[in-house]
Amino acid sequence: MNKRRGRRIGLSTLGVVLALIWVFPVYWMINSSFLPNRTLQRFTPTWLPFDGSFRNFKAVLADGSFFTSLGMSLAIAAVTVFFAVLFAFLAAIAISRFRFRGRASFVLAVLLIQMLPAEALFIAQYKMISSVNLLNTVIGVSVIYIAAVVPFTVWMLRGFVAGVPADLEEAAMVDGLSRTRAFFKITFPLLMPGLIASAVYAFLQAWNEFTVALVLLTKDESQTLPLWLRGFVQASATRETDWGQVMAASTLVAVPIIIFFMFVQGRMTSGLVSGAVKG
Amino acid sequence: MSVATDRQPAATVPTRRKRRPIMPYWLLIPAIAILVIGTGYPTLWQLTNSFREYGLPQQFGKPAPWVWFDNYVTLLTDGQFWAVVLRSLIFCGVTAGVTLVIGLGIALLMTAVGRTVRLMLQVSMLLAWAMPVVASMTVWTWLFDRRRGVVNYVLDKIPGVDMYRFDWLAEPLTFFFVASVIVIWMSVPFVAFSLYAGLTQVSEEVLEAADLDGATGKQRLRLIILPIIRPVMSIVLLLQIIWDLRVFTQITILQDAGSSASEFDLLGTYIFKLGTGSQHFGMAAAASVVVLIITLVVSGGYVWRIMKEDSK
């Protein structure tokens, strides 16, 4: 018993230490966002912002551009998450539950597509999106994001769908439910952790993406948050970069994701508790 | 009740159905459509233009002459290119490997600890993952800054170690060490979450049964857990290899802070410099195709295994 307990405590400590290590840069970012640029330039680090203020945050929010960019990012992220997860889910069902001609090629294509290098694609992406007049729009950018996210999501969901045997639905159907109802009532809830995980992944990809956004969103009012953030990093003729503001802006960009995760975190683990998988 | 211990996709076709179901095709249409639109055109553009001379004049309307394999020849005979390829392969191998090991470790840890610690780990991982790249790169370059960095400050306090104004970014070896640390830090959350999601499908009962039978922790890990999460692990590792082979943003920002000489280039920055920098888009396209082929070669056996597993 003691060995188990000791092991438990040991593991918990390890967990805490790892958590602290991983969160350190985030803490540093938040810490720095309360400090003025001067202090950040000092050679000795300032560990806690005792002399801090909200000045950086006020400065960064001053012209309201944060909110426009926030709106744009939210819109693009919502569209991307919704369609990417939906399309990928349908495709995952297709390749897990059915056998059909072309199945292998599709699976192979999904794997191969992820290998395409993106660094030299921006001209083609620009031409394509601008030729249908979708520059500076939510849809234009979302199309590219969805395509970027779908391959991995299909694969991830495929694993989850495959992990839930069709026998469960069969059993429900014997009880009188139609196949579709059985699917939604029994299988679907069990897939929730996978769907949530995919949603988080898609959301993050869309939220923090920079290069495609830079090329396709050329106007100030259609910028996403990463582009908005970039604006603070530039030094110019009349001012040097205010790193405190950069950190404050970064913190603001990261906040919605935290909220999103807090929101879905409960659902992610509920799949564990349901227990139907273990029968 | 059945437990998902082997990876057989549950494909049961009831006899009352037609033998060639059309349902799957309908289900695939949205995904295929978006992939063709979103990645199809740019990829074909790239492939086509790798055989042409495409620079800035062509952007402004001049016709692009077909040079067929000239771009490829120039690229493949350039010693610098191969140096970059070698560097990238090593970087990728080390970084992806370490990321997977740590990610798996943390995922397993998450299943073994209590609710509070697990939540701490998840929140911490998520915060790290959510941090915008610009912000995290700034913080990391500060941490390793030669004058103001916390790392030098702390290491210098160790007796006998002199890290006063040590410039981590001056030499390729330490430069790539820093890059690796950063990329690992950024990639582990994704791996940890994905593997954790996969681990939730491992049944407690089977593990307990094995434990009662006398299996050690290591055996349980190797014989029960790993096989179950192998599909997730495979795809996650594949993705890590692909991403780490072509990592761009982190390297370019580190180069801005340090040196942007070609000794510090990996494939991502190399292609970017060819394209956006020198405006040799045709060459950059050729380089991308070559990188694609290299990626295929490196992960080919792996992809093959995944395909085989999938068709079981």
Added chain:
Amino acid sequence: MKKTMVGIAAFATAGALVLAGCDSSADETSAAPTEPGASAEGQNITLWVMGGDTPAELRDYLSTEYAEATGGTLTIEEQDWGDALSKLTTSLPDSENTPDVTEIGNTWSPTFTTVGAFSDITDMYAELGGDSLLKSFVDVGVVDGKNYALPYYFGSRYNFYRKDIYDAAGVSVPTTLQEFSDVTKQLTTSDQSGFYLGGSDWRNGISWIFANGGELAVKGDDGMWVSTLSDPNSIKGLEMLQDLYTNSSHAPVGEFDSTPWVNINDNESTGKPEAATIIAPGWAHWSIGDLSENEAGDPINVWNDEKNGVFVLPGVDGGVAPVFAGGSNIAISAASKNQEGARELMKIIFSPEYQEMLGANGLGPANLDYADSLGDDQFAEALRTSAASSKLTPAAPGWAAVEGSGLLEEFFGKVNGGGDIAALAAEYDEKISALLNG
């Protein structure tokens, strides 16, 4: 396997169709259709400025004046210098999304002008200032005798030094380039650079090449540009630079010229500056001085004449060394649909009022007739003196590519790192020449 091939073939065909369809429409970069006699009335246009160089006051002026002149709206969008190259590359050819007027770095002007990105404004040349405009900048916007890009503002570089440190060491301001090396070497200690210069800082480093009579690249009789780092004068300059860096600068060998002024101010931790001398663009003086606070409580630097001073980089035989001429040109996008509105904006930019505003804000006006608006203080003097001798980078069609490739940063980094100058020069001449002609 057969099924896989069928699948891939289908995918490829679908893609090819899409490609064919999209390609034809997106490749149109026809000159903007402006009917003869079309007026600028009500045309809404966009101006791209590079970085934060144009202050808010000037931007507001342009917007107000434009609205008054045409009734249309002027939208000004700021582009980060780092991303500008790719954005210009994608947006300029696109009629629907091109900026109508854009600032363009003077080093990029030859490249974009040569590929036809800009409209011919030769007919406006006289009206906008003609021969009063800064000639070297005008020249980089000329192709076949026609004007496409004109100067917007010029800057220059000069040295900022710590009078207190110089005085304490009994050292006076150098009057020749060799004296400069000697003086700064004398002032260098283990934690202070006599002269802070980043190893990969080519924009300042080339001053030494120029001062010794060398060139970065020349155009041969066959019309082809070649890189001339191996030229004897260039090598002389590079040797001088290498010696200077090794003895006087503690800056990392990989550092560029981004924020030199932080090194001349007293550091908050040590109470001393990192350097006794720096070289920086003129507008850096706003960031140099003692730490203080303005009314809003924001930290600012206040120039202190007892501690801070300026001098221009001396030439090899006294006089003034040719430094890198900073600044930008301005041009109308050839693909713009609002040519008339764009031309109106150009008139406003080259108006006496705006030119004087540029000068008053420390930005050298394109029209030298108004150079007096820069003022009389030591900064204006230094700006004028150094600008008069300044040099531009070669007006080669591929120069933007050379800058974008980072080859110069690499070269200077290696030279300053102590490498074999002759060998490096030969190596990089080859690489740069390959890009020069576009």
